Amino acid sequence: MWHFRLWDIQDVAVFLSITLYMCHLAGAISINSPQRSLTRSVQEDVFFSVDVACIGIPTIQWTFMSGAVSRTIGTWQPGVYTNITVDYSSRVQPYRNGSMGLSDLRLQDGGYYVITVTETTGNSKDAGHVLKVNEVLYEDLQYLSVSALALACLAGLLMLSMWLLDKAYRKIVAWRRRKQMPGKTNVKNKSVK
Numbered sequence: 001m002w003h004f005r006l007w008d009i010q011d012v013a014v015f016l017s018i019t020l021y022m023c024h025l026a027g028a029i030s031i032n033s034p035q036r037s038l039t040r041s042v043q044e045d046v047f048f049s050v051d052v053a054c055i056g057i058p059t060i061q062w063t064f065m066s067g068a069v070s071r072t073i074g075t076w077q078p079g080v081y082t083n084i085t086v087d088y089s090s091r092v093q094p095y096r097n098g099s100m101g102l103s104d105l106r107l108q109d110g111g112y113y114v115i116t117v118t119e120t121t122g123n124s125k126d127a128g129h130v131l132k133v134n135e136v137l138y139e140d141l142q143y144l145s146v147s148a149l150a151l152a153c154l155a156g157l158l159m160l161s162m163w164l165l166d167k168a169y170r171k172i173v174a175w176r177r178r179k180q181m182p183g184k185t186n187v188k189n190k191s192v193k
């Protein structure tokens with residue numbers, strides 16, 4: 001009887017440790033981010049929405065990567081501390097669930113944003129996000145070309161009306177001369193004088 005019981009306990013222990021190990025492998029840390037790829041325009045804001053879950057209080061770190069550049073944006077532990085890099089301090093908004101808001105986007109902000117979640121045990125997991133930042137130059141150019149076209153139309157209209165006015169003036173002058181025909185003598189007299 002005792003023998004059997006011992007085995008039972010051992011079985012349970014093995015089962016438990018296997019379960020724990022599997023949990024560990026599967027990652028007790030979960031990072032849920034609905035949108036991994038975002039596109040914004042210069043001067044707009046972006047919100048990297050994530051929901052982080054793990055055992056204990058997570059340490060959240062956001063890193064920016066683009067080409068050879070890799071820099072830490074900020075590190076925080078919800079309710080414990082928040083450490084945002086000086087370059088980003090005015091533009092970054094940290095959230096308890098790991099989300100990060102970045103405002104007043106610049107062209108150089110385009111790249112990869114990686115969130116790294118570290119548990120108190122030291123385990124960590126990360127998730128990448130892609131941000132594409134578009135220039136607004138194209139719209140400016142379109143606006144410029146439209147105004148140039150409007151100006152050209154206006155100039156054309158002005159030229160046309162001036163030409164019409166000129167024609168009308170000439171016609172009036174000619175008509176007046178014709179009207180004055182009977183008084184040609186007057187003109188003659190005048191010229192004689």
Ligand SMILES: *[C@@H]1O[C@H](CO)[C@@H](O)[C@H](O)[C@H]1NC(C)=O
Nearest residue numbers: 032034049050051095097099
């Ligand atoms: C994280 O929290 C922010 C603010 O409370 C919320 O707007 C956002 O939807 C949350 N993200 C997720 C994935 O739940």
Ligand SMILES: *[C@@H]1O[C@H](CO)[C@@H](O)[C@H](O)[C@H]1NC(C)=O
Nearest residue numbers: 072074075081082083084085
């Ligand atoms: C904040 O982060 C910077 C760089 O990531 C680090 O050098 C500094 O020691 C940190 N400060 C605190 C109070 O953790």
